[in-house]
Amino acid sequence: MSVLNKATFNPRVVSAEYAVRGAIVLRSNEYQKQLAAGAELPFDKIIPCNIGNPQILGQKPIHFHREVLALVNVPGLVDHPEAPSIFKEDAIARAKHYLAKIPGGTGAYGHSKGHEVIRHEVCDFLERRDGYPADPETIFLTDGASQAVQGILRALIRDENDGILVPIPQYPLYSATIAMNGGSLCGYYLDEAASWGTSTDELKRAIEAGREAGKEVRALVVINPGNPTGQCLSENNMRDIVQICKDEKLVLMADEVYQENVYTEDKHFVSFKKVLKDMGPDFDDVELASFHSTSKGFTGECGRRGGYMELVNFTAEAMEQFYKMVSVNLCSNIEGQLMVGMMTNPPVEGDASYESYISQRDGVLESLKRRALKLVAAFNELEGVTCNAAEGAMYTFPKITVPEKACEEAKERGMAPDAFYATALLDATGIVVVPGSGFGQEDGTYHFRSTILPPEEAIDEVIEKTSKFHAEFMDKYR
Amino acid sequence: MSVLNKATFNPRVVSAEYAVRGAIVLRSNEYQKQLAAGAELPFDKIIPCNIGNPQILGQKPIHFHREVLALVNVPGLVDHPEAPSIFKEDAIARAKHYLAKIPGGTGAYGHSKGHEVIRHEVCDFLERRDGYPADPETIFLTDGASQAVQGILRALIRDENDGILVPIPQYPLYSATIAMNGGSLCGYYLDEAASWGTSTDELKRAIEAGREAGKEVRALVVINPGNPTGQCLSENNMRDIVQICKDEKLVLMADEVYQENVYTEDKHFVSFKKVLKDMGPDFDDVELASFHSTSKGFTGECGRRGGYMELVNFTAEAMEQFYKMVSVNLCSNIEGQLMVGMMTNPPVEGDASYESYISQRDGVLESLKRRALKLVAAFNELEGVTCNAAEGAMYTFPKITVPEKACEEAKERGMAPDAFYATALLDATGIVVVPGSGFGQEDGTYHFRSTILPPEEAIDEVIEKTSKFHAEFMDKYR
Structure with a gap:
């Protein structure tokens, strides 16, 4: 037995x-x-x-990123006399920078939110992208975006009466994690006839249906660009979504791992952080968790399990609980963290690897x-x-x-x-x-x-x- | 609000x-x-x-392990004319071996249980250690041992009526994970006066107490060598523990991450797998999950988040559920997997890195x-x-x-x-x-x-x- x-x-x-x-x-x-x-x-x-x-x-990995990983891993390699014959000078400089900032190197546990030097790189990236400041204390480096999504859902789901709004079709990480945590999935349909658009009427219908079924609807998942559906939301649409989150008291979970992958001339990616901040201080009570990953975009480093989430407008109490949750895992893998650093802070004009980076990208x-x-x-x-x-x-x-x-x-x-x-x-x-x-x-x-x-x-x-x-x-x- | x-x-x-x-x-x-x-x-x-x-x-990382990581990460580096002036020849050979066996390299998702080439290395290690065969299908490579422990506890805990026997004192990963999954911790005391020993009377008392409190006691956690207590169990003691698991229908969770860390002359580490197998086919219905990690021992690669678990005697149905659980995470980080490979399959006599490996170890x-x-x-x-x-x-x-x-x-x-x-x-x-x-x-x-x-x-x-x-x-x- x-x-x-x-x-x-x-x-x-x-x-x-x-x-x-x-x-x-x-x-x-x-x-x-x-x-x-x-x-x-x-x-x-x-x-x-x-x-x-x-x-x-x-698909070939970005060469600069891999050179830096090699250089940080072998003790003494950054100063080896033969290193410059193999590695570009900006890769050596970056590796030295990380080694100076990361106590114990890649083999030591780091801060449970991730190394500060990387969280600063993420914040600089977010500021360039959105035009708004970002706080390293609100950044959590994670083993891929999946782990971050699972953490937020675990925080939200107390029992089967808690409902999470998820698009249909959706990426099954969401349905599987909601099921494993014993919550209820409240589906809202994307409109295939309208290029898989998200309509506010349909969102309101889904919220109402969830409530009628006795659920406390707690969060709204939006995948933008969409998976599996590939649509790219307009800013108007995104503002409507933020407004609904405010009106209906929903945590907004923005899965933005495909933010670099936009293929139409007339659309471009805008983050929910920017849209929310553009809407002004009235919306500073809308809790937004946004997710990004090294696995997608043009980086494509899936096996690295690198990612981060930014937690915007969460209470200090909630932040403390999130910190405790990640601390039980000690920390995410350090090379995944470094890959996040290089993804958000790639070579710039004048750097030895810049041309090769741009050409690969x-x-x-x-x-x-x-x-x-x-x-x-x-x-x-x-x-x-x-x-x-x-x-x-x-x-x-x-x-x-x-x-x-x-x-x-x-x-x-x-x-x-x-x-x-x-x-x-x-x-x-x-x-x-x-x-x-x-x-x-x-x-x-x-x-x-x-x-x-x-x-x-x-x-x-x-x-x-x-x-x-x-x-x-x-x-x-x- | x-x-x-x-x-x-x-x-x-x-x-x-x-x-x-x-x-x-x-x-x-x-x-x-x-x-x-x-x-x-x-x-x-x-x-x-x-x-x-x-x-x-x-503590310095094992140099061979790091050389291999560097070599697998930079495309073309294994064949670079300057590589032999920096890297040892066995490291280059190992990197070539991994690159040939790992489709897409370290940047691609692999099998959800971990790459087969590494699971085979783990099995060879287990066979050398225990003298019994091990099956790669029962090995799961994980982001550190913590993730593996969390997975088993998630499988076991349905609600607050499910109890898990945990030593007191214990490593708080167990208490925290049991709490997060909503289960009940049933503590059994280690005997400080007897070098933190585990007595079967105390185990039986704890099982009884759990049942009297209305709990279905489902599993027994043993940490050997102990954390925080450092004790090393005798084989006699371990046989008693296996017998209790059989008699009381308990999954045995063996946290063996400190198996290389034994400091007394008169004791040595023996695995629960070996003890269980030594007890003969009558015990082939005792479900054993054993955990190991790259973070401890003399490897000390904590930041790598590498680890594995071996699942012995579990039903095919349970194995299928475990596979699905890990597949939601896609895979553990590939470099952590490679570190498991090198930990379990280090340089051997005659290899270029052998002497340096032994001296570091x-x-x-x-x-x-x-x-x-x-x-x-x-x-x-x-x-x-x-x-x-x-x-x-x-x-x-x-x-x-x-x-x-x-x-x-x-x-x-x-x-x-x-x-x-x-x-x-x-x-x-x-x-x-x-x-x-x-x-x-x-x-x-x-x-x-x-x-x-x-x-x-x-x-x-x-x-x-x-x-x-x-x-x-x-x-x-x-």
Whole structure:
């Protein structure tokens, strides 16, 4: 007799779902092993479009950042006579700066909020970005943005009567964490017909519905640019959202990890911090937690688990509790912290690494834009498929029509129709996408999320294989 | 009106305490700032003995490990013509090996359990250590051992009726995490008079007491070597513990992060995995989670946040839930994973770095042993103080007599007597220790925990300052 089985495991954990690494990904791992063992399959490789993981698909890291990491890690390397033949002079200078400011170096625990030298770099970045001062005491460096989001949700959720407003579709970190903490997810729908826009009427409806169901609605999650939906909010829209947070007493959780990833000419990223501050001192009681990460943008350093959150307008009592929560983890990993420092304080004009930095940055962003346009255009060519522009982030989220006969077969197998479609796509092509049911969607609609991250030469292959599969799938179940 | 203040914050978080980074540490941070600003204080530096953080006190990192980290991080560095003039040949070979086995390198998300190449290194290490096979599917690489412990407790605790057996004194990660998850801590006392031993009678008493209070007792935490108490369990004692877990249906949580840190000639570390397997197939239904970390031992890489857990004898259903839990975090930081790889698979005889590795390893361990002996001897010289030998781990935990008058003054200030003592010690000397009340202790007894980590020349200073302070404190309140 075991202590832990499915019936005796914490039921909040059992109820949580996380499709980005769910059944289809496990199936693709099996195929990967079979291919490695020389098996004959309908495809010769797995193309992972399920997760925003740029470097696994060949994106090169920013060279300056990596040089600094190497230099801080090897004792004495900054002063080694051969160092200048390998490392750029600004990387050596930066490493010396960090070593002077970080007691014990990368191998020691640091302050639970993160090293001050990095929190200052973040604040300087925020001030340049928003035009408003930022206080290092309000910055928490975290093991990726996921950890920060989990911390805020843990603070907010006392029991199942606490509700959190989350967009549908959403990134499943939110639904999974709310489930694990035993809270209630109050969904508000993004409007696919209006480029996945957020309407205040829909937000108010969702708040009302939550309250009618007996929930104390405590926070509003906004993902901007959107994941999986890619939309980029307008400032007008953002002001309305801040106003609702004030009127309805909601903590605003702004997931802004894709702030560097905007691909349309007529839109640009504006932070909720700036919008809130622009609205004046009347709004200094709106509590805002904003999240950023080294994993996205053009940095793409996912494996580093670097990130930060800024906590604006929280009470001193709440700040003290947040500090205690992170102190139980001692500190986030120091190299993730350094990566946050380099992301927010990159080489500037005149530095030895500046040109290479700019060329890497622009190369990645321009290429992502080309790939986003190409994929969206291709999906819109498919029978029964419509796909909004990917204004930002790293994903396309096409709406697909699943034929009646395919829906029936999916039902027989106990699968959602879009999970059935995504599984068939994997089986036929080796391409891994995540079904829309993993993110939430309006009843009766079906989608999948595909990243735009395969390298440009591979994007054509993804398009060709997906198109061929789609035509055959539609014919088979027509 | 704010959403989050102390009254509206998740009360489970509010109730949690974490003294290792508590009020005395915050006070020492303030002193640190004052010293940096040129203030005149009774001391000229802060000596942090509150936390097992070796590198902040000057312990050097293992050079091989750091070379490998540098080499894997800079694209092309392993093949750079100047690399051999800086890096040892075995470090270059190891870096090439990792780069070949880790798709996307250190900047990509990896498998949620951690990269397979590292999990295999861990299994080889476990097989050498225990003489029993280990399965990479049962290894989870984590952001330090803390994250692993938190995961197991989250799995076990459904509500306040679930009880976890925790030693008193204990490392406050356990009490804090149990509080945050809303479970119940069922304390069992270690016997100070018997070198902080664990008696089965006391364990049975604690289980009974928990059940009488209506708790379902689900797991038993054992810290071996002990933190803060430093004791090293005998195999006999461990067999009794495993038997109790079988008889009482308890998950055994074995915190073995100090397994390299044993300082007595007549004792050595034995893992619970080995003891359990030695007891034969009848015990293959005892669920064991064991934890290890790169932060302790002679590696001391705290800032890396590297660690692993091995899950033995858990059901397939439970393993699936654990996998889902970690997948929500995507993966632990890759450099922490690599550090686990190097800790478990260090240079061997014949490798270019072998001699330097051995010399660093033995140098650290021998010095820690000298420091442990010296500190314990010195504490036993103080009036009203007794201190058990630090058989292992990184701490001394002396019992102090706090005079009646000092207890009264502490009470007036709303402090525990040993917190009052530790605060006075900090104010007089700059030495930071953690009061015993932060770990739990028998009612009416008082202790503090001091690490043995200050470098040897500083240990004398710690002893001298503490002795002078202690004499004055005793005189003042006599």
